[in-house]
Amino acid sequence: MLIQEIIRRKRDGKALETDEIAHFVDALTKGHASDAHAAAFSMAIVFRGLSRDECAALTRAMAQSGRTLQWHDIDGPIVDKHSTGGIGDSVSLILAPAVAACGGYVPMIAGRGLGHTGGTIDKLEAIPGYNTAPNADAFRRCVREVGCAIIGQTDDLAPADKRLYAVRDVTATVESIPLITASILSKKLAAGPRALVLDVKTGSGAFMANETGARELAQSLVDTACAAGLPTIAHLTDMNEPLAKAAGNAVEVEAAIDHLTGAHRDPRLHEVVLALGAEMLIAGGLAAHPEEARRKISEALDSGAAAERFAAMVHALGGAHDILERHDAHLPRAPHVRDVDPSMPGHVREVDARALGLAVVALGGGRRAPGAPIDAAVGLTDLAGIGEEVGPGRPLCRVHARSEADAEIASAAIQRAYAIGDKPAARRPPVIDRILAAPQ
Ligand code: URA
Numbered sequence: 399m400l401i402q403e404i405i406r407r408k409r410d411g412k413a414l415e416t417d418e419i420a421h422f423v424d425a426l427t428k429g430h431a432s433d434a435h436a437a438a439f440s441m442a443i444v445f446r447g448l449s450r451d452e453c454a455a456l457t458r459a460m461a462q463s464g465r466t467l468q469w470h471d472i473d474g475p476i477v478d479k480h481s482t483g484g485i486g487d488s489v490s491l492i493l494a495p496a497v498a499a500c501g502g503y504v505p506m507i508a509g510r511g512l513g514h515t516g517g518t519i520d521k522l523e524a525i526p527g528y529n530t531a532p533n534a535d536a537f538r539r540c541v542r543e544v545g546c547a548i549i550g551q552t553d554d555l556a557p558a559d560k561r562l563y564a565v566r567d568v569t570a571t572v573e574s575i576p577l578i579t580a581s582i583l584s585k586k587l588a589a590g591p592r593a594l595v596l597d598v599k600t601g602s603g604a605f606m607a608n609e610t611g612a613r614e615l616a617q618s619l620v621d622t623a624c625a626a627g628l629p630t631i632a633h634l635t636d637m638n639e640p641l642a643k644a645a646g647n648a649v650e651v652e653a654a655i656d657h658l659t660g661a662h663r664d665p666r667l668h669e670v671v672l673a674l675g676a677e678m679l680i681a682g683g684l685a686a687h688p689e690e691a692r693r694k695i696s697e698a699l700d701s702g703a704a705a706e707r708f709a710a711m712v713h714a715l716g717g718a719h720d721i722l723e724r725h726d727a728h729l730p731r732a733p734h735v736r737d738v739d740p741s742m743p744g745h746v747r748e749v750d751a752r753a754l755g756l757a758v759v760a761l762g763g764g765r766r767a768p769g770a771p772i773d774a775a776v777g778l779t780d781l782a783g784i785g786e787e788v789g790p791g792r793p794l795c796r797v798h799a800r801s802e803a804d805a806e807i808a809s810a811a812i813q814r815a816y817a818i819g820d821k822p823a824a825r826r827p828p829v830i831d832r833i834l835a836a837p838q
Contacts, residue, residue: 401425401435408442416455423459427558433565440562440571448576450838453618454625456576460584461626463558467505467590472542475682476503478591479674480582482615483515485603485755486640486781490518490548491654492671492699493678495707498545499698500675502682505541506548507555507589511764511772514755515605516645519550520764524648524774526728529716540714545707547715556584575611579618587628593681594623594630595674600830601638603751609634609830616833624835631677632833635670636826639749639784642667646763646777648729649798653779655725658705666783666828672696673829730775732798738809743789744818746782753815754778757808761799773800778812785822 399421408414422439425431431439448456469476479493494504508518519530530550532540540547553560559581566572566581586594596619599605600612616632623630635641642664644653656662657671676691685691698704705722713719718728758764762773781795782788794816799805 401431405435405438405442408439408446411446413449414452414455416451419452419455420459423456423463423558426561427463436562436565437569437571440566440569440574440577443577444571444574450621450625453576453579453622456580457583457587457622457626460556460558460562460580461587464556464588465554466588469503469505469541469590472503474501474503475684476505476590476592477595477678477682478504478506478586478589479595479597479678480586481597482599482605483509483512483517484599484637484641485514485516485751485758486642486645486650487516488521488642488644488650488654488657489597489667489670489674491521491651491708492657492667492704493675494546494548495658495711496671496675496695496698496704497678498707499703500679500694501684502545502678503541504546505537505589505591506546507551507585508548509551511759512605514603514752514759514764516647516650516755516758516764518548520772520774521647521650522548524651524729525712525717525721527716527718528712532715536715540711544710544714546711548711549715551585555588559584575615575618578615579622583619583623583626583628586623587626591628593678594628595677595681596620596630596632597670597674598632598634598833599637600634601636601751602749603640603755604637607752613831613833617836620833620835629681630835631681633670633673633677633829634831634833636828636830637751638826639751640754640781641670641828643781644777644779645754645758645781646761646798647772647774648731649777649779652725652729655705655708655722658699658708659702659722660700669828732773732775732777732800734799734802734805735796736805736809737793737796738812739793740788740816740818741813742818744787744820745822746784746786746788746816747819747823748817749784750815753811754781757811757815760811761797761804761808776800776804782816784825787822788816788818
């Protein structure tokens with residue numbers, strides 16, 4: 399089978415056969431397909447799209463291009479969650495231990511910050527000693543004994559996606575719903591969950607800002623995952639403002655710990671944790687209906703059982719044993735902390751969440767170039783939400799910066815990101831919709 403013939407057929411709008419897709423992915427994995435082939439294949443898909451079956455075939459082939467994890471030694475439901483990424487979204491840090499405390503097993507392969515969005519792995523690396531790249535035995539042990547482990551992408555998991563993504567990134571072919579779908583799901587499938595819950599964000603801070611696009615992505619993800627044999631549902635959630643009051647790395651770990659211990663719970667973050675957690679329990683057969691599932695997640699949080707799982711995960715993966723009690727001592731702190739006042743007093747009408755994410759990147763909390771180091775200590779806390787009154791005594795947020803000059807630049811960007819008005823603006827609910835697989 400000639401690689402260029404497969405590309406030509408897609409270029410001409412033909413449906414590819416499963417074995418053609420498998421052949422292309424195999425060639426990509428073994429290095430028989432060049433970057434030029436990968437770019438042309440991706441661009442053909444950008445223009446011609448993929449049917450549900452083709453997308454499922456691409457997903458499966460990429461998932462099987464490397465190691466696939468099996469969990470035969472675990473006697474319990476293996477469930478996972480994926481988010482398309484946002485600002486102030488520390489859901490995974492709370493959700494995985496909460497589900498584990500309810501009897502689920504969560505082997506979560508998470509990502510780093512992408513563009514203006516934060517990444518779970520960067521957040522966890524703010525915890526001194528936490529190893530986001532443990533060997534396979536340590537990962538499995540943590541999942542088996544603690545019930546959850548959050549680690550980074552490994553080279554042997556879906557390597558075809560890694561290769562294709564690197565080419566897409568530099569050939570204007572990232573923005574294709576079938577390619578995004580196959581990319582996200584191949585990594586999830588390779589980690590071996592029995593059910594998946596997706597959090598697809600929409601709004602100014604989302605990867606897919608536009609709601610129509612986000613719905614289309616959610617539907618494509620759910621349909622393709624189900625077609626590939628992984629029962630999946632999605633929630634469409636609001637990212638027109640940061641999900642909680644902190645954005646950054648150490649500051650979000652701190653917010654997650656406060657949530658787990660009950661010291662402070664942001665209601666919007668809490669609602670997303672409950673909604674996604676309930677879906678995971680139902681998908682895993684750990685609850686019969688949404689009310690029971692939400693109650694179990696709440697109890698896991700309120701009893702401290704979820705917090706204990708978080709602490710056990712951190713310790714099992716190399717962090718301190720007393721992260722809950724002594725997070726102040728363990729987490730890095732930025733030397734310059736200052737409040738950002740609004741340009742005028744009033745109520746928050748709109749927030750450009752993307753601009754806030756970029757302000758965190760500019761502070762050093764995200765990357766300007768692939769692989770660059772990040773500053774775990776910097777970020778934003780006490781972020782005002784839509785509808786909140788700001789002015790004397792209530793700043794827009796607090797900036798944590800490496801230098802006064804950085805704090806000054808961030809403050810100006812943050813002021814520009816907030817639109818202030820006379821009257822309180824209506825807030826969207828954090829969970830907008832629930833997306834199920836379309837009938838075949
Ligand atoms: N995240 C991924 O993993 N893949 C994409 O294509 C886009 C976002």
